[in-house]
Amino acid sequence: MTTKSALSQHFSISQASLLRIGIFIAFAALVIFPLFTVSSASFYQRASAGKPVDLAANSVLSTNASRLSFDSARSAIAPFALMPQATPTPSIATFESTCVTPDSEFNLGQEVCATATNTGGSAANRRISWVDPSGFIRQVTPIAADPQDDHFTIPTTPTSTLSNGQVVNNIGNWRVNIISSRSSLVASTGFVVKDPANATADLSVTKRAPSNSEQVAAGSNGSFDIFVQNSGPDDAATVTLTDHVPNNTTFVAMIQTSGPGFTCTTVPDGLGNITCTIDTLATGASATFDFVYTVNTGTAAGTLIINTASIASATTNELNNADNSATATASVASGGNTGTCTLTCPDDIVTAANTTDGNNNPGAVVHFTPTSSEGTCGTVTTDHCNDCFFPLGTTVVTTSATTGDSCSFTVTVTETGSNVTISCPANQTADADSTCTATVTVGTATGTGDNVTISAVRSDGKPMYDCDVNGTNCTRRSTDDPFSAGVTTITWTAYSHDTPGPYQSVADEESHRTGSASCTQTVTVNDVTPPLITAVDQTVSADANCQAAVPDYTNSVTDNCSCAASDNSQDCIGQHRITVTQDVPAGSLLGPGAYPIHLTANDGSSNNGGAGNTTTKDITFTVKDTTPPTIQCPANITTSTDPGLCSAVVNPGTATATDNCDTNPTVAGTRSDGQPLNATYPKGTTTITWTATDHASPANQSSCTQTVTVQDHENPTISCPANITLEPTCPSGAIATYTAPVGTDNCPGAITTRTAGGASGSVFPIGTTTVTYTVTDASGNSASCSFTVTVKTPQAVIQNLINSVSASSLSGTQKNGLLAKLNAALDALNKGQTNVACNKLSDFVNSVGTLISHGDISAAQGNAWINSANHVINTLGCTNNPCT
Structure with a gap:
């Protein structure tokens, strides 16, 4: 075999081995990765509810290695843990207060129910945390069951002031989370809180200069990208986007590139503003625009083009004014656009020590993703080698370009752990005061270990520590909030660290943890105050049937802790109920008289061996007849005077009366002229007042009036002297004398007047003159007579x-x-x-x-x-x- 072939064979074997190893690693990663959860500082609570969060509430997964945290609930890996298993995924959802109907939109003051499922129960050592729109934890509840319901009552006001004095919003997007014992996020869901009396929206605007417009030559066009959004919770009405034309530029166009249609002006106004308006920007809606401009010819190179945009609603309340305006900047280049350099460093890295250096100092060999560059950067260098040794603690790694641009990230190496112990204070017992609470000195747990910090979580969610603005470096409160009646559990936790504090952030503190230990303390507050019966003696009027119903006095009982049986408000969910008995049942119908009523109330508390606290009281319920009789007068009478008389004989009749309690009320009449009812009635109107009186004590009376009107329709009488005939005694005629007649009438007050002819003793002309006398009585009746006076020719x-x-x-x-x-x-x-x-x-x-x-x-x-x-x-x- 040649060397070459041997090398080839060796290379092939190595390739196969590497391939098998790679497949195994990929398989193991698929199995092991779900055992890790995202470590989020936004859900870490060192001491209590109400601490700030660092991670966006809607972040549920991150590939940032420095943010990954091992979930202690899954830390015990069985021998078969690397085999694929069907593990139920924890989840959490929101419902209306009865935990039956799903709901994700609520109003101020309402109660929200969150149901966590697949939680792993108490063994998983997880918690439910409620996070407000500002990122502050308002309530934390340990998970003890699977599934488990948790209730949270939204404050009634738009804002709240936390114990550290910070004012936070209650309106907007809330989150409720399942978090691990290390405060890492396990599951999360959101819900919206609105103020029905005041529509509220969170308008925001961001803008930037795109890469091709970061530098613009004089005489050339540039642009800014604008992004607007309504994050709710309500629709925003009459929304206006205003963009000011920068100095040294000429406006070209405002181009909408996405989102619901805005109406934009095409010419800057007197202030140099371009405006875009829309009647309604719905919750969750967003829009993008391109603001295009031309750099004025002759503008010097290096001049900054500063562009500011703002957004506002004319009628809808604004939830967060901080993001209602945004500014972006470009610069003027001498010619065309020049290149720029952008460096992107990897995320911060936290890892445990796994080796030592040549001097036996602990540390770890760390691999990081090389810094990426974009644009014209020249030579890019990093001041620390990759896949090299890093000591315990935090090391800053910086990457620089010859252009002067740079970026940095940190590598933190932690110790492998240290033993931690904790000892809880003794359990406490106290009596509730009038507010159903007790101020109890519970003490503070003590712990041992390296750089130990102590935190505590009350089962009622009330804080026990005050932390700095970063949610770290917490100080035990000198006085705890009062404890409500019942049993409150305090979970104390001690954390050891590789370095002492103070810590820069929650994530910084978490990254230095090396171990933890917990214990629990109980505070029992007993309700020893009996209920208070506020019912008092009562007098009521009998009804139309001469009866009155006994009131329900069971609602006149209050207690410092227990709720009335009929109180279904959110504050009374799960509370003890007051039981009240009264020996004369409510609704019993009673006639006039005084009746004793005995009341007994019990608060249903666990005091007195579970018998509760009892109060009794005797009151008197009195029914009185206060209803006057009903009276009906006879009809009014109109008649004429009797002949020759100025009065009339009249029978007026008699009034009738009925009463709710008296079958025979007394009826009597009184004339306005004081005369007996059977006396004659004079001319004119006489009023009779009829009064009905019952036999109650004191008596009740009612009256009505009847009128008797006597009218005079009889004419008066008058008699004139005989006719007179005279001789003329002068050219005018002659003087005639006679006795003037006077009329008479049946009623006084008649007046007689001469209505024609001359008076007695006056000169009557030659011829015949008629003399007439008329008598008129007070009622307008009249009579006349005449005679003649004749003066001869x-x-x-x-x-x-x-x-x-x-x-x-x-x-x-x-x-x-x-x-x-x-x-x-x-x-x-x-x-x-x-x-x-x-x-x-x-x-x-x-x-x-x-x-x-x-x-x-x-x-x-x-x-x-x-x-x-x-x-x-x-x-x-x-x-x-x-x-x-």
Whole structure:
């Protein structure tokens, strides 16, 4: 065999061996790799809930070797562990508070149920942690069963203040995780918390200069990439993206390249801004844009092109203002774009010591992925060899390019471990106060080992340590939060480390751990306070059936720890319930009277050998008749006065009444004029007030009113004097006198007035005048009467004289002489010869006077003729005597 063939054969055998070894390694990796879980500082809790996280909440797997952590729950590898096995995968999901209906969206103040399955039970030493949108752990619960439910009540306010004073959001994307005893992530799920009263969104904008626009020559186009997103939890309304045109540039275009459609301006506004708007940017929606510009000609090389964009909603609350604006920078090149250098170092590496150097110092031979370069970098060198020895501790490895660019990563070698011991404080027992809690001094566990730190987790999730902003270097609190009634378990854990603290981060602390030990302490708080019965003596009114129902006094009991039997609020889930008995059952119907009621309440606590704490109380329940009778008045009455009277005899009837408790209430009526009900009713309206009174003590009364109206419809009476006839005594006529009539009425207050003609003693004209008198009573009824006053004409008076003379006993000669004068006067008067008529009448007067003196006629007869003649003469104006 030649050397060459021998070498070939050796090479073939080596290849086959290597191939077999490679297949075995690949198979072993497939089996062993699931035994490792991602070590996430975001879920590490050194002392308690409320510590910051370093890993994004939605990261469940990482290929970063420095972040891989061995899950202690799987550390005992059986001899057949390398064989393929069907191991159930742990999982966790969220439900509404009863743990029945799946749900991933909740409001402030609601209770969330998380159900963890395939947990491995208590043997796996795992926990359930609740992480808020800011990355702080709010609650940790040890897993003791498979499956296991865990409840968490979301705070009622949009923000909370942690024990370290930091204010964190309660609105947004939460996560609930299964974590190992080393705080590595085993399983995770998310849920959203909203504020129904105030829509809230988390808008963000990022931007960068793409590689071909990091340097732009003057006169050339460049661009910036813009990415906007709404991370929720609610849709964002009236969203505006604003991008300011950089100095030394001219705007070319804003081009949307993905996402829901925005409306963008095409010309910068007065402030040099380009805006893009959209009515609604839904939760989870994102969009990308290219902002294209031209570098102004003559811009000096090296000038920075600084571009800033911002995003905001006009109406929706913003959850995080820190990411609402972003800035990117490019520079001006003298010519076309120049090359750039980008170096990418491998992730930090943490490994255990596995060898020693020539001086017997412990360490490890570490392989790392060489640094990659992109662009024009020149010579790239790394200051530490690969696959070489690294000592215990952390070594910084730096890669540099001739362009001056560089990057670094760390290699940390830890000790293989050291023995750790821990001793818990004694179990504690205390009595609950009025708030169902007790302040208990529990002490602190002690431990032994290298660089030991102690942490504690209370089963109620309340913190016992205060840590720095990195969640490390924790200090035991001087006073613990109060413990609720019941048993609270404190799990104390001691960790040994290869180096003493302080540590830079949770990941830094974890990387230096070399061992751990745990123990548990219990704090028992007994409820020794009996319930408080707040019911007091009560007086109620009887109902329409003269009864009242006994109230349910069982809801008048409170307790410092236990909940009412009817309280189904989230705070009362799993709490003891108060039992209350009352010897007169609620709802019993009782009539008027006083009734004793005995109440007994028990808080259902474990005190008194499980019999609980008991309180009794006696109260008096009194039923009173406070309902007035129902009364119905007779109908109102309207009638007329009796004839000739200003009143009427009326029968008003009687009111009727009923009562809820009294079958025969008393009814009485009272007139407004104080007269008896059977007395006559005067003209006008008389009110009768009817009152019904029951026999309760004190009595209840009710009233109604009835009116009796008596109206006067009877007319008054009046009688006028007889008609009057007069001779005229002056040119105007004659004075007539008469007695003015006065009317009478059945009711007082009638008034008589002259409604036509002249008054008595006034001058009435020649002719006939009607005089009318009207009487009107107070009710508007009226009556009238009339008579006439007739004043004769001068011709009629002369004619009457002619008739009287003709009928007298004078001789024919005497009559003819007088008649001749009278006829001459009448004829002259008819012809309008007033003076002739007056002269003839004067002759008549003289002749009559002669006859009287000779005794031919009586003085009475003659003077009557003379007066009539003189009346005519005066009426004709021949004399000027006054009217009579």
